[in-house]
Amino acid sequence: MSTNLLSTSAAIGFGGVVQEYLWNWENQQLRVVYETLGKGSPLLLLPAFSTVSTRLEMGELAKLLAPHFQVVALDWPGFGQSSRPSLNYRPQIYQQFLEDFVKAIFNTPITVVAAGHAATYVLQLAVKQAAFSRIVLLAPTWRGPLPTMGASQQIAGMVRELVRSPILGQALYKLNTTQSFLSFMYRRHVFTDAAKITPNFIEKKWHTTQQPGARFASAAFVTGNLDAVHEQSDFLELVQSLTVPLMVVIGESSPPKSREEMNALVALPGVRNVIIPGSLGLHEEYPAVVLEAVQDFLFS
Secondary structure, eight states, X not given: OEEEEOOGGGOOOSSSEEEEEEEEETTEEEEEEEEEEOOXXXXXXXXXXXXXXXXXXXXXXXXXXXXXXXXXXEOOTTSTTSOOOOOOOOHHHHHHHHHHHHHHHOSSOEEEEEETTHHHHHHHHXXXXXXXXXXXXXXXXXXXXXXXXXXXXXXXXXXXXXHHSTHHHHHHHHHTTOHHHHHHHIIIIIOSOGGGXXXXXXXXXXXXXXXXXXXXXXXXXXXXXXXXXXXXXXXXXXXXXXXXXXXXXXXXXXXXXXXXXXXXXXXXXXXXXXXXXXXXXXXXHOHHHHHHHHHHHHHO
16 A cells, blocks of 8 residues: 555646555555645545545635645545446445555544545544544435435345446436436535536536446445445444544534434534534535534634
């Protein structure tokens, strides 16, 4: 495993130093792209898992944090500019990756700010070892879209294998990543201000979805194959096992089922929380509001 500096022309970022971390999984080398900005105590930014997942969704928040921290934001394996091979994407991959990445890049417990589905992986690593000094979860989720809608594991598995198939799968994936569909999904449960969902914004998101191999990890997330826990009780038990400070940021317009799960989380003793404008994409839509909400927790 090693890290290499990427040339400016080879990577599009938010103004930091872009590097690649070469990571091995089951005798296959994956290239993971990450970006570093600022100086000071290290802070890891983890984007949410989604069809459009990329470290750039954390870009504005990274720039706001950079005067105070050395901010590191990454593209998860299978997403963004990182390698997207046709693996059977499952929790074990991301559990091991996060553990290895944190160990390789940092030499002291760090602050971590994680969005959406990244929450469970952060909590699991925090319970396993002293990787983090404090944790901020932004609109945390633990269950993928299809299971949240009530699909059984059998149905979800059939959909996943269908999307993974060569010809029909590619066609289905393209239908579900058209610019009109992405715009619909953003309006439905990601952003709350429709004026921010511009054609240029959606075009950039669409471009992310059209990279070679993009459908494999995306299908795994949507069908629940990246759910590291399968019961609310298991998710809450992770939080109850924490020995480091935790803060949760909730978007006031979060989808009802997701909001129920977040409410159960923040009802636990010792969990600090704040409700701000936004929905599941609050970290990208309202980065300045997020910083204002968490800065006392981060700087204390």
